[in-house]
Amino acid sequence: xxxxxxLADALKLVKPDRAEEAEVEALSRxxxxxxxxxxxxxxxxxxxxxxxxxxxxxxxxxxxxxxVFILYPPGIGRGMxxxxxxxxxxxxxxxxxxxxxxxxxxxPYVEGWVKGVRVNIVxxxxxxxxSWITAVDRTPYHTDYVRRMLPxxxxxxxxxxLKKFMKGxxxxxxxxxxxxxxxxxxxxxxxxxxxxxxTLRSASKGWIGLFIDLEGYxxxxxxxxxxxxxxxxxxVDPIDPRRNVASPVSLTKLSEFTAASKLFLDKPSIEFxxxxxxxxxxxxxxxxxxxxxxxxxxxxxxxxxxxxDTLWGEIYRSLKAFVNILEKWEFxxxxxxxxxxxxxxxxxxxxxxxxxxxxxxHRGPPxxxxxASRFLEKYTRGxxxxxxxxxxxxRWYVARRRRYTDVYSxxxxxxxxxxxxxxxxxxxxxxxARGVKIYMGTDLLELAGRSRxxxxxxxxxxxxxxxxLRFGFIEDTPG
Amino acid sequence: xxxxxxLADALKLVKPDRAEEAEVEALSRxxxxxxxxxxxxxxxxxxxxxxxxxxxxxxxxxxxxxxVFILYPPGIGRGMxxxxxxxxxxxxxxxxxxxxxxxxxxxPYVEGWVKGVRVNIVxxxxxxxxSWITAVDRTPYHTDYVRRMLPxxxxxxxxxxLKKFMKGxxxxxxxxxxxxxxxxxxxxxxxxxxxxxxTLRSASKGWIGLFIDLEGYxxxxxxxxxxxxxxxxxxVDPIDPRRNVASPVSLTKLSEFTAASKLFLDKPSIEFxxxxxxxxxxxxxxxxxxxxxxxxxxxxxxxxxxxxDTLWGEIYRSLKAFVNILEKWEFxxxxxxxxxxxxxxxxxxxxxxxxxxxxxxHRGPPxxxxxASRFLEKYTRGxxxxxxxxxxxxRWYVARRRRYTDVYSxxxxxxxxxxxxxxxxxxxxxxxARGVKIYMGTDLLELAGRSRxxxxxxxxxxxxxxxxLRFGFIEDTPG
Numbered sequence: 001x002x003x004x005x006x007l008a009d010a011l012k013l014v015k016p017d018r019a020e021e022a023e024v025e026a027l028s029r030x031x032x033x034x035x036x037x038x039x040x041x042x043x044x045x046x047x048x049x050x051x052x053x054x055x056x057x058x059x060x061x062x063x064x065x066x067x068v069f070i071l072y073p074p075g076i077g078r079g080m081x082x083x084x085x086x087x088x089x090x091x092x093x094x095x096x097x098x099x100x101x102x103x104x105x106x107x108p109y110v111e112g113w114v115k116g117v118r119v120n121i122v123x124x125x126x127x128x129x130x131s132w133i134t135a136v137d138r139t140p141y142h143t144d145y146v147r148r149m150l151p152x153x154x155x156x157x158x159x160x161x162l163k164k165f166m167k168g169x170x171x172x173x174x175x176x177x178x179x180x181x182x183x184x185x186x187x188x189x190x191x192x193x194x195x196x197x198x199t200l201r202s203a204s205k206g207w208i209g210l211f212i213d214l215e216g217y218x219x220x221x222x223x224x225x226x227x228x229x230x231x232x233x234x235x236v237d238p239i240d241p242r243r244n245v246a247s248p249v250s251l252t253k254l255s256e257f258t259a260a261s262k263l264f265l266d267k268p269s270i271e272f273x274x275x276x277x278x279x280x281x282x283x284x285x286x287x288x289x290x291x292x293x294x295x296x297x298x299x300x301x302x303x304x305x306x307x308x309d310t311l312w313g314e315i316y317r318s319l320k321a322f323v324n325i326l327e328k329w330e331f332x333x334x335x336x337x338x339x340x341x342x343x344x345x346x347x348x349x350x351x352x353x354x355x356x357x358x359x360x361x362h363r364g365p366p367x368x369x370x371x372a373s374r375f376l377e378k379y380t381r382g383x384x385x386x387x388x389x390x391x392x393x394x395r396w397y398v399a400r401r402r403r404y405t406d407v408y409s410x411x412x413x414x415x416x417x418x419x420x421x422x423x424x425x426x427x428x429x430x431x432x433a434r435g436v437k438i439y440m441g442t443d444l445l446e447l448a449g450r451s452r453x454x455x456x457x458x459x460x461x462x463x464x465x466x467x468x469l470r471f472g473f474i475e476d477t478p479g
Numbered sequence: 480x481x482x483x484x485x486l487a488d489a490l491k492l493v494k495p496d497r498a499e500e501a502e503v504e505a506l507s508r509x510x511x512x513x514x515x516x517x518x519x520x521x522x523x524x525x526x527x528x529x530x531x532x533x534x535x536x537x538x539x540x541x542x543x544x545x546x547v548f549i550l551y552p553p554g555i556g557r558g559m560x561x562x563x564x565x566x567x568x569x570x571x572x573x574x575x576x577x578x579x580x581x582x583x584x585x586x587p588y589v590e591g592w593v594k595g596v597r598v599n600i601v602x603x604x605x606x607x608x609x610s611w612i613t614a615v616d617r618t619p620y621h622t623d624y625v626r627r628m629l630p631x632x633x634x635x636x637x638x639x640x641l642k643k644f645m646k647g648x649x650x651x652x653x654x655x656x657x658x659x660x661x662x663x664x665x666x667x668x669x670x671x672x673x674x675x676x677x678t679l680r681s682a683s684k685g686w687i688g689l690f691i692d693l694e695g696y697x698x699x700x701x702x703x704x705x706x707x708x709x710x711x712x713x714x715v716d717p718i719d720p721r722r723n724v725a726s727p728v729s730l731t732k733l734s735e736f737t738a739a740s741k742l743f744l745d746k747p748s749i750e751f752x753x754x755x756x757x758x759x760x761x762x763x764x765x766x767x768x769x770x771x772x773x774x775x776x777x778x779x780x781x782x783x784x785x786x787x788d789t790l791w792g793e794i795y796r797s798l799k800a801f802v803n804i805l806e807k808w809e810f811x812x813x814x815x816x817x818x819x820x821x822x823x824x825x826x827x828x829x830x831x832x833x834x835x836x837x838x839x840x841h842r843g844p845p846x847x848x849x850x851a852s853r854f855l856e857k858y859t860r861g862x863x864x865x866x867x868x869x870x871x872x873x874r875w876y877v878a879r880r881r882r883y884t885d886v887y888s889x890x891x892x893x894x895x896x897x898x899x900x901x902x903x904x905x906x907x908x909x910x911x912a913r914g915v916k917i918y919m920g921t922d923l924l925e926l927a928g929r930s931r932x933x934x935x936x937x938x939x940x941x942x943x944x945x946x947x948l949r950f951g952f953i954e955d956t957p958g
Contacts, residue, residue, distance in 0.1 A: 206847025208873060232873075255846040255870045262851075292865055293837030294878065334840045334878050335869070350866075350878070352839055357832035358772030361813045367734040368685025372741075380948060386771055387829075387943030390814070391738060393730045394687060394711075399773065399813050399829070399943060464866030464878060469859060 003197065006268040007161065013273055014160035016061040028054060028066050031092065031119055035068055038088045046072045046084075047126070051143045053183055058146070058159040060167075065118040071126045071140065074133055081123045081134075082107055089121035104307055106135040129239060141239040142184055149191045149214075161196040161273075162186045168273045169260040169468045171253045176312035179250035181257070188214065188235055188245060197265075204261040207254055208232045217241035260468050271471035278467075280455050282445060288462045289442050294334060295354035295407065298439045300346045300447065304427040314425035315340060319347050321423030325414070329404050330356060337461055342451040345431070346439075348461060354407040354440070359386050364396030372396060411438050482676065485747040486640065492752055493639035495540045503533060507545050510571065510598055514547055517567045525551045525563075526605070530622045532662055537625070537638040539646075544597040550605045550619065553612055560602045560613075561586055568600035583786055585614040608718060620718040625666045628693075640675040640752075641665045647752045648739040648947045650732045655791040658729035660736070667693065667714055667724060679740040686733055687711045696720035739947050750950035757946075759934050761924060767941045768921050773813060774833035776886065777918045779926065782824045783906035793904035794819060798826050800902030804893070808883045809835060816940055821930035824910070825918075827940060833886040833919070838865050843875030851875060890917050 001009075016024070028050045035048040052067035053059040070085050086102065089110025093100035098119075100112030109122040124140070125133040132138060150156050163186050166172035174182035181189075192212050193199040202210075211221040213236040218224040221234070228234050228244045232251050237243040264272050289296060299322070304311060315338045323336045332352040339346045364379070365371035379385050379398040388398040404410040415422075416436070419429035439447060448455040463470065480488075495503070507529045514527040531546035532538040549564050565581065568589025572579035577598075579591030588601040603619070604612040611617065629635050642665050645651035653661035660668075671691050672678040681689075690700040692715040697703040700713070707713050707723045711730050716722040743751050768775060778801070783790060794817045802815045811831040818825045843858070844850035858864050858877040867877040883889040894901075895915070898908035918926060927934040942949065 206845075208847065251872045252870055255873050259846045259851070259870060259875075292878075294865070332836075332840065334838065335867075335871075335876075353836035357811075359813065359831055361811065361831065366685075367738045368687065372738070376948075380944065386773070387941060388814075389948070390943050390945060391731055391734045392814075394734050396738075397814075399771075462866060464869050465859070466869060469855075469868070 001268060001270075003265070003268045006270055007196070009270050010161055010164065010273045011157060013270075014060050014164045015157055016059070020061065024054060024059075024064065024066070027115065027117060028068075031066060031068055031114065034092050034095065035070065035088060035121065038091055039070065042084060042088065044072065044076075044084060046070050049140060049143075051139045055143045056146045056150070056187065057153070057156045058150075058163070058183065058187060060160055060164055065120055066114075067139075068119060068121045069136070069139060070121065070123050072123065074125045074127050074131070076125065078107070081125070085121060085123035086110055092121065093119075132240070138237070138239050138243075142237075145238050146184070146187045146191075150187065155190060158190045158194075158196045158199075159183075159187050162190060162199055164273045165196070165200075165260075165264070166257065168271075168275050169256065170466065171257050171260075174248040176248075176309040176316070178253070179248055180253045181249055182245065185235060185245045185249070188212065188238070192235075200261040200265060203258050204265055206258050208251070210234070212236065214238045215241075256466060260466070263468065269471055272468055275467050275471070278456050278459050280448075280452075280459060282448065285448065285455075285459060285462065286442055286445055289444065292462075295351040296348070296441055296444060297351070297354065297407065297411075298346045298348045298444055298447065299411065299432070299436055300344055300439060301428075301431045301436045302434065303340050303343055303345045304431050306427055311340065311345075311427075314428050315345065315347075318419075318424040318428040321419075322347050323349065325422060326351070326407070326410070329410055330360070330402070331407055331410070335461065335464070337457070339454050339457040341453045344447075344451075345428070346447065346454065348444075348458075350461070351407060356402055356405050358402060358405055359399050360402050362398050362400045364389060364398060366394050367391055367396060368394070408438070408440070480747060480749075482744070482747045485749055486675070488749050489640055489643065489752045490636060492749075493539050493643045494636055495538070499540065503538075503543065503545070506594065506596060507533060507547075510545060510547055510593065513571050513574065514549065514567060514600065517570055518549065521563060521567065523551065523555075523563060525549050528619060528622075530618045534622045535625045535629070535666065536632070536635045537629075537642070537662065537666060539639055539643055544599055545593075546618075547598060547600050548615070548618060549600065549602050551602065553604045553606050553610070555604065557586070560604070564600060564602035565589055571600065572598075611719075617716070617718050617722075621663055621716075624717050625663070625670075628670045629666065634669060637669045637673075637675045637678075638662075638666050641669060641678055643752045644675070644679075644739075644743070645736065647750075647754050648735060649945065650736050650739075653727040655727075655788040655795070657732070658727055659732045660728055661724065664714060664724045664728075667691065667717070676744075679744060682737050683740040683744055685737050687730070689713070691715065693717045694720075735945060739945070742947065748950055751947055754946050754950070757935050757938050759927075759931075759938060761927065764927065764934075764938060764941065765921055765924055768923065771941075774830040774886065775827070775920055775923060776830070776833065776890075777825045777827045777923055777926065778890065778911070778915055779823055779825045779918060780907075780910045780915045781913065782819050782822055783910050785906055790819065790824075790906075793907050794824065794826075797898075797903040797907040800898075801826050802828065804901060805830070805886070805889070808889055809839070809881070810886055810889070814940065814943070816936070818933050818936040820932045823926075823930075824907070825926065825933065827923075827937075829940070830886060835881055835884050837881060837884055838878050839881050841877050841879045843868060843877060845873050846870055846875060847873070887917070887919070 032048055032050055039046050039048060049069050049071060051069045054064060054066055072081050086108060090100060093112035096114050098112045098114045100110055102108050103111045109120060111118060111120050122136060124136045127133050127137040129141065163172060163183060166181050171180040173180045189199050191214060193202055211224060211234045215238045217236055224234055227242060231244055231247055232254050233246040233249050234244050235246040237245050319336055319338050323333050326333055334350040334352060336349045364375040375396050376389065379389050384400040386399040386401055389396045416433045419432060420426055444458060448458050511527055511529055518525045518527060528548050528550060530548045533543060533545055551560050565587060569579060572591035575593050577591045577593045579589055581587050582590045588599060590597060590599050601615060603615045606612050606616040608620065642651060642662060645660050650659040652659045668678050670693060672681055690703060690713045694717045696715055703713055706721060710723055710726055711733055712725040712728050713723050714725040716724050798815055798817050802812050805812055813829040813831060815828045843854040854875050855868065858868050863879040865878040865880055868875045895912050898911060899905055923937060927937050
């Protein structure tokens with residue numbers, strides 16, 4: 001298929017039909033009215049507005065939340081703003097007979113469900129640009145900006161294609177777990193590059209160091225770097241010159257977008273927008289684990305009960321600390337990843353081998369350094385010495401016994417009570433201290449049996465390729 | 480024992496007694512007379528002189544050659560000089576009923592044995608300094624210089640102590656195999672530092688970068704480095720400003736001298752001068768090999784029939800090439816060494832392990848580089864791929880199969896006919912091409928049975944320490 005044919009098909013996937021648009025319109029209006037009336041009965045000078053992708057007309061077909069903002073005058077106190085909004089939000093959902101839940105971002109808001117649609121009732125202040133009070137005060141300005149810059153349906157459809165593509169390849173979402181592209185960032189990219197395909201053409205050449213400043217706040221990229229440091233991608237928020245809309249985007253996700261763009265332009269396929277689901281087969285996964293010859297292991301503990309972005313920040317930090325411990329003891333880490341959900345969190349690591357040779361070469365100090373005496377005292381006789389010390393070039397060397405020749409004994413020795421001093425986050429360290437299980441090789445199938453999500457993650461790491469690199473030739477066995 | 484007591488004992492080891500001095504004197508005179516007469520009968524205008532350590536009075540008790548030089552006028556042709564000297568040399572030994580042999584340095588000379596003493600009859604030219612014709616034309620000047628600068632017996636005894644100490648710790652000898660300190664260099668060091676003990680005190684602080692220029696030819700060390708580059712030790716020849724007397728000294732031998740000096744000053748012992756011999760015990764060596772857990776292997780081939788300095792230059796070069804091959808395939812080399820003698824040459828290598836994991840992490844190109852496409856073509860499906868490729872940061876990675884997981888299969892695959900292209904020298908490559916045997920672990924005992932020298936070398940590498948680091952606590956088992 002040609003790119004044009006694929007894009008035509010993709011558009012059918014992402015563009016809501018008239019019925020959906022009418023439904024969204026009606027539902028939004030109904031909730032907005034109710035919120036407006038409740039504001040009135042509370043007697044505050046606030047205004048309710050629909051913001052976000054519904055307001056901008058960039059939501060994906062069949063995949064939307066309704067974001068209702070209650071905008072207060074800047075003078076209002078934080079406590080007042082929160083209390084009022086929760087009261088109003090809860091009342092709306094109670095009146096409509098919908099379930100609801102309190103969510104916590106920077107401050108609490110109410111998330112509820114009406115006719116199967118998720119509705120967020122979010123408080124914010126009508127701040128002046130630059131004098132932001134809450135983190136979401138920019139949202140009305142973002143909505144207005146995108147509406148002004150993308151007035152036509154064509155432009156909004158290009159945003160939809162880009163979002164769907166990014167979802168399909170796994171780089172969509174500014175949350176900590178994904179570390180990818182936000183919806184607003186997609187909109188700004190389309191404003192900058194004009195179309196989905198021109199965005200991909202640009203990205204396929206590599207975006208590390210790319211600098212986008214739609215409103216021309218900065219003289220040049222060096223000028224901007226004085227504010228943003230050396231973040232790989234800088235997209236200045238048109239609403240706030242001090243904010244990089246692309247700051248959540250990790251180097252890896254940026255690179256994945258580049259690589260996937262390149263591949264799509266080369267071999268366009270609808271699968272980038274609509275990836276096939278994984279066919280799981282326990283026997284094939286077992287076989288893949290047994291065949292590979294490396295050592296796959298996981299440490300598994302109860303998922304800490306903290307908000308997702310906090311959790312994933314801690315997970316990535318602690319996973320890095322875990323890998324550092326393994327590498328400090330010279331286990332060669334092929335790849336590490338984390339999974340969390342269904343009540344548990346797992347750090348999964350693949351090692352070249354879980355066994356190391358008994359003996360290692362240990363480089364000592366220069367012969368003429370003050371440390372030489374201590375080195376000789378330690379290694380000339382006994383202790384961990386196997387042979388030596390000897391001199392090579394200007395240094396002492398010794399062949400010594402390895403402390404850990406087997407990863408299991410290293411894991412067994414981890415100081416469960418003292419993990420924060422190794423760089424583990426507090427909540428993760430606490431959960432590990434309460435209880436941790438180690439799974440090696442095919443033991444992991446036990447976890448796979450407990451969680452579909454974990455199974456898919458396991459399949460993905462056994463195969464190793466990003467899913468979009470498998471499109472067109474999904475095989476029956478991972479790895 | 481105090482240093483003074485040890486030095487007093489050492490002096491008894493190194494200083495010839497009156498009887499030996501008289502014997503040396505008489506033998507030298509007798510041979511000099513005969514050579515002188517033969518020169519006369521040949522009708523050339525040449526002069527015979529005793530040079531070297533006998534002439535300088537710095538030979539070690541019971542350990543000397545008599546170096547008789549025939550000094551020709553510079554105008555003589557090379558062929559003439561060689562022919563005449565061989566004729567004279569051979570005649571001297573034939574007349575005295577001694578055995579002799581032709582040796583090759585830069586040009587041939589005659590080595591013979593008279594009353595159990597080795598006598599070298601060496602041709603040289605009476606060149607003006609700076610207009611050297613043969614490599615040994617400097618020798619008469621060296622002899623004269625040392626006699627002038629070390630006129631007293633005390634100074635010459637200090638040289639003897641230094642030479643014996645260096646012999647004892649294995650750093651004496653400017654030949655390629657040792658890569659250590661020449662006798663002349665010892666003499667210059669005593670001239671510079673005044674005494675044995677002050678030489679060691681200086682050396683113990685580290686001599687890398689030391690610059691000695693007794694005749695003040697250079698403004699400073701930077702000036703000298705323009706001629707000598709960054710050799711670790713520069714001792715300008717008082718006879719020839721363009722020659723670094725210390726150029727044969729390897730960084731390792733220099734460092735060994737520093738470390739041994741430090742240890743001697745700290746714990747003086749006569750064993751530095753007179754190291755105890757190794758007690759070999761095959762069972763203990765076998766046990767040491769079996770216990771250590773690393774992989775010891777040797778490749779063994781016929782010793783090429785070439786002069787020792789050429790041989791050892793080739794050995795070191797080829798050993799390095801061999802180690803490079805092992806390391807290229809990721810075998811971790813703890814230590815490598817060579818042994819040659821009794822008809823065979825052995826490269827001995829100790830590896831952390833002779834086995835490697837089946838899978839390795841392979842770092843690919845940056846995602847936005849032109850190489851990325853080729854990488855993906857190669858690794859996305861099949862081939863050596865185990866899992867991946869995936870993106871981490873700005874690069875592609877893949878987990879792939881290792882070509883060699885076992886050192887034996889690597890050695891088996893060595894292209895016997897093509898070793899020079901891997902950096903092996905020609906003679907060594909040729910010998911290996913004619914036949915090579917691989918010995919692993921306790922197989923090495925078979926070689927030990929064939930050669931006492933190899934046994935000692937094997938003992939030394941199993942123990943790993945320089946012998947002087949074992950003084951005072953020689954244990955029964957190496958390693």
